Amino acid sequence: xxxxxxxxxxxxxxxxxxxxxxxxxxxxxxxxxxxxxxxxxxxxxxxxxxxxxxxxxxxxxxxxxxxxxxxxxxxxxxxxxxxxxxxxxxxxxxxxxxxxxxxxxxxxxxxxxxxxxxxxxxxxxxxxxxxxxxxxxxxxxxxxxxxxxxxxxxxxxxxxxxxxxxxxxxxxxxxxxxxxxxxxxxxxxxxxxxxxxxxxxxxxxxxxxxxxxxxxxxxxxxxxxxxxxxxxxxxxxxxxxxxxxxxxxxxxxxxxxxxxxxxxxxxxxxxxxxxxxxxxxxxxxxxxxxxxxxxxxxxxxxxxxxxxxxxxxxxxxxxxxxxxxxxxxxxxxxxxxxxxxxxxxxxxxxxxxxxxxxxxxxxxxxxxxxxxxxxxxxxxxxxxxxxxxxxxxxxxxxxxxxxxxxxxxxxxxxxxxxxxxxxxxxxxxxxxxxxxxxxxxxxxxxxxxxxxxxxxxxxxxxxxxxxxxxxx
Numbered sequence: 001x002x003x004x005x006x007x008x009x010x011x012x013x014x015x016x017x018x019x020x021x022x023x024x025x026x027x028x029x030x031x032x033x034x035x036x037x038x039x040x041x042x043x044x045x046x047x048x049x050x051x052x053x054x055x056x057x058x059x060x061x062x063x064x065x066x067x068x069x070x071x072x073x074x075x076x077x078x079x080x081x082x083x084x085x086x087x088x089x090x091x092x093x094x095x096x097x098x099x100x101x102x103x104x105x106x107x108x109x110x111x112x113x114x115x116x117x118x119x120x121x122x123x124x125x126x127x128x129x130x131x132x133x134x135x136x137x138x139x140x141x142x143x144x145x146x147x148x149x150x151x152x153x154x155x156x157x158x159x160x161x162x163x164x165x166x167x168x169x170x171x172x173x174x175x176x177x178x179x180x181x182x183x184x185x186x187x188x189x190x191x192x193x194x195x196x197x198x199x200x201x202x203x204x205x206x207x208x209x210x211x212x213x214x215x216x217x218x219x220x221x222x223x224x225x226x227x228x229x230x231x232x233x234x235x236x237x238x239x240x241x242x243x244x245x246x247x248x249x250x251x252x253x254x255x256x257x258x259x260x261x262x263x264x265x266x267x268x269x270x271x272x273x274x275x276x277x278x279x280x281x282x283x284x285x286x287x288x289x290x291x292x293x294x295x296x297x298x299x300x301x302x303x304x305x306x307x308x309x310x311x312x313x314x315x316x317x318x319x320x321x322x323x324x325x326x327x328x329x330x331x332x333x334x335x336x337x338x339x340x341x342x343x344x345x346x347x348x349x350x351x352x353x354x355x356x357x358x359x360x361x362x363x364x365x366x367x368x369x370x371x372x373x374x375x376x377x378x379x380x381x382x383x384x385x386x387x388x389x390x391x392x393x394x395x396x397x398x399x400x401x402x403x404x405x406x407x408x409x410x411x412x413x414x415x416x417x418x419x420x421x422x423x424x425x426x427x428x429x430x431x432x433x434x435x436x437x438x439x440x441x442x443x444x445x446x447x448x449x450x451x452x453x454x455x456x457x458x459x460x461x462x463x464x465x466x467x468x469x470x471x472x
Contacts, residue, residue, distance in 0.1 A: 002045065002046045003045075003046060003048075003049075003073075004047070004048050005047075005048075005049040005051065006051065006053045038063060039062065039064065040064065040065060041064060041065045041067035041068075042067065042071075043067060043068075043069055045070060046070050046071060046073065047072070047073040048071060048073065048074050048088075049073075049074075050077070051075070051078070052077055052078040053078075064088065066088070071088060071091075071092060072093045073092065073094040074094070074095055075094075076096070076097060076098060076099075082097075082099070084105065084109070084111065085108075085111075089112055089116070091116075091118060093119060093120045094119075094121040095116065095119060095122050095123070096121075096122075096125075097123070097125070097126070099124075099125065099126045104124070104126040104153070105129075105134075106129045106158050106161060106162055107135065107137065109162070110136055110137055111137045113141035113166075114137060114140075114141045114142070116143070117142065117144060118145055119143050119146055120146060121147060121148045121149075122146060122150070123149075123150040123151075124151050124152070125150075125152040125153075126153050128153060128154040128158070128159075129158030129159055129161075129162060140165045140167045141166055141167065142167040146169055147169075148172060148173040148175075148235065149168060149172055149173070149175070150174075150176075151175075151176050151177070152176075152177040153177075153178065153179075154179045154182070155182060155241065156182040157182065159178070159185070159189050160185055160189050163189065163192040163196070164192060166196070168196065170197070170198045170199050171232050171233070171234040172235055173236055174196055174235065174236075174237050175236075176238065176239045177240045178240065179241075180241055186241070186243075186251075186255045187255050187259075190239065190241060190255060190258055190259045190262070191258050193239050194206060194239065194259060194262035194263060196237070197224060197226070197237035197263075198234035198237070201230075205262060205263055205264045206224065206226070206262070206264065207226070207263070207264040207265075207266070207267050208224035208265070209226060209227040210225035210268065210269070211224050211268055211270070211272070211290075212224075212271075212274075213271075213272065213273050214273075214274045214275065215274070215275040215278055215306070216275065217277065218242055219240065220241045220256055220259065221241075222238065222240075222259065223237070223239075224236060224237045224263065227267070239259065241255065241259070249281065252282075253281050253282065256282060257288075257289065260285060260289035261289050265289075265290050265293050265294055266293055266296065267296060268294050268296065269297060269298045269299060270298070270301075271299070271300055271301070272301040272303070273286075273301070273302055273307055274302075274303035275305075276304045276305055277306040278307060278309055283309055287313075287320075288320075291318075291343050292318055293320075294343070295333065295345060295346065296333070296346055297344040297346065297347060298346055298347060298349065299347075299348065300344060300347060300350045301353075302350070302351070302352050303353055304354050304355055305354075305355040305356065307355070308361055308364060311364045311367075311368040312364075312368055313343045313344070313368075314342065314343070314350070314371075314372045314379065315367070315368045315369075315374075315375065316342055317340040317342050318340065318342060318343045319340060336376050336377050337375055337377060338375055341375070342372060345377075347379065347380075349381040349382075349383075350379060350381070350383070351384075351385070352365065352382070352383070352384045352385070354385070357384070357392050357393055362395075362396040365384075366399050366403075369400055369404065378404055379403070380404065381404065382400060382404045384396075391442065394429075394438050398431070398438050
């Protein structure tokens, strides 16, 4: 037997730490019987998962007669009492502790990790770390083989202590989910979590090449990716922080300022911002810590109605003071601008989607694209996509198509365009009677929606299709 997965498949009801154990009736004895039965040696066992099996029953220390020489993967979920010094927790490579109804013992967890140098994958999900009543073991927990680390807990002082005591490879993949119940400790926790990202030689902070940010009313989610350097391919760093409704706005701004300021963004080439509602205060923090320093950004994605307030970045001159490294950006990026360049001077591609292009939104986007061109350089490529399955207004698209080199990534000649429209039986309605790029976008979309998606491996490029008919 190489793998054993035991799970309680009953229909679950909410369960809390203070439930009376006798409430489960015969299930209590059944759990005890299951645990007692796991007493024989298991020399071939490589993977063990206990999913909602133990509850209030303490995991026995003499598990499988302490003879599991091949055990490398151990996962336990919904366990209230764990034997932290159990031998079967040592010498494993994959460890998952799903202790969502338990206050984790920081001292015992660090002691366990100190004796687990072979760990490659570590996942910890817990309500919170317990208020410390015992001294922590000397030294840090060094996990030199770790490849992936996931932590879901409360952002408090104990969590900060835990992060400070970890020595893990900079290139490991890391994902953190924090709940911000402690207004004083949240900035410290986020700074420590960000500091565990990949830090290149000679740098003091993580310097990602790609960043994806999602901002909602009560949650900030950030995912960063790092460029391969010297043969090292760093894993991503993801941080999600949710605040409580009672947190003052000033606390939220201070926390996100700490998070955003923990990264060196001068090498970022791709940025995605998604938000249903982005307030002006948060926009200001983003501008100070990120946007003003992203001189090498080439690809910008804006998703959600809240990102409308970021349109003006495309046309606004970046008057923020530049440090020496930012000022030394590639001369080709700055060439061609009239006076002080705008934000993102090297921008090549913009995607705007998942928002409603009402009259005000359409006007704002047209104004931003037009005025950016007036500063010296037209936006090379623009793609727009309205949310809820709707299409962007044709009037807006036609105005934008006169201001950018490529719209929606498709460029066609007039002959190819006419041939394709005829092929898909689409009647153009361009103002001057001549089919234009907007006609082909709508024709292609209409034709594609009628196809059997299951029979298609990918969505073809309409440029290639149009060219195929241009020679007919």
